[in-house]
Amino acid sequence: MQLSADRVARQALVYAGAIGCGWIGSLINLPLPWMIGALVFATGLSLSGVVVRVPQITRPVGQIVIAGSVGLAFTAAALESVVQMFIPMVLAALATLIAGFFVAWVLTRLAGVDAVTASLASIPMGPVESANLARHYGVSPGPVIFTQTLRIMALILLIPPVVLYFNGGLGGADNALRSLHWTAPGATLLIALAVAGAYLMKLVRLSNPFFLGPLAASAVASAVGLPVTSVPYWMLAGAQVLLGVWLGAAMDRTLFQRAGGFVAAAVASTLLMIALCVAMALAMAAATGFSWSTMVLAFAPGSVTEMALTAKLLHADIALVTAFHLVRIFIILPTAPLFTRWVALLVK
DSSP states (O other): OHHHHHHHHHHHHHHHHHHHHHHHHHHTTOSSHHHHHHHHHHHHHHHTTOOOOOOTTHHHHHHHHHHHHHHTTOOHHHHHHHHHTHHHHHHHHHHHHHHHHHHHHHHHHHHOOOHHHHHHHHSSOOHHHHHHHHHHTTSOHHHHHHHHHHHHHHHHHHHHHHHHHTTTOSTTTTHHHHTOOOOHHHHHHHHHHHHHHHHHHHHTTOSSHHHHHHHHHHHHHHHHTOSOOOOOHHHHHHHHHHHHHHHHHHSOHHHHHHHTTHHHHHHHHHHHHHHHHHHHHHHHHHHHOOOHHHHHHHHOSSOHHHHHHHHHHHTOOHHHHHHHHHHHHHHHHHHHHHHHHHHHHHTO
16 A cells, blocks of 8 residues: 555656646747647656656556647538548658658668667657567567657657747647637536547447547537537646656656667657658649648647647648548558568568
8 A cells, every 4th residue: 555655656747747847838838838848848757767657547647638629620621621631641641651651761771670670660650569579579669669669759848839839839839728719518528528539439449449539529518519528728738748747757767778878869850750751841832822831740640639739829720730630540540460571571
């Protein structure tokens, strides 16, 4: 019993520190201050040698709250815009996949790792999905988890501040979330539908059910005119803290040390992947007439939750940004075992 109480006390201290850093982030007008503050705090603890253990349920809870709120952007008009952009979305997903293979080739040259490890580390999937494939094909999951986690962290720390900076500065960046309309009945209905959507997707074994399920449920509710509203700001801030701490806890010191000389190559390949996606986004913006900032958020190689939240801050087309990510997810994740098998056979 004492051990359990000690663990609860440690977790409470971690979240207290994360909330404190989030509050500092809000004072200095960071975009997504609660997520970035919590992420930096938890990562610092993890890399300093402190074991940061958080309940597994925290990530699903954070995803349900944010995905439910993001899904409200899928109005009937927004869905019409999304349908018109379907072919560019597919092309964007395929271009991202090709860019991932190119970055994997660069990573093999920089770090001397095998092609399977480099591919699983470079192509935007997720730490869990890529690690499972690494184990299946007999390669070490450590470098794969490290690089996938590093990419997500880099996206969160780089894309929102840079995009907002070039769209008028960071001052009051979080006001868009603070000013969202909500009512108690509307927020309650939204969360109930989001939870139901999450568990329905989990029952059918869909990848990332705690994001896709709530997103689909709230999108349908919004499109058909059900009386759903956003949740209060404190819930969005709390969800950001939960996701930031969960991600920071994944970057443990042992994983970092095990990566060894791989770290510099992983950083270089991560920045290259982001740069390639930004270049493709600017080309798509020029071709379609959409704003460059919307396309940069849409082409970001991962972090759909955070990119959708940043679109909210910009009053950008949230549905379009989210749809670009969803098309990429539904193209890359189901085909990941196939192209991993192809890479494994190719290098034999």
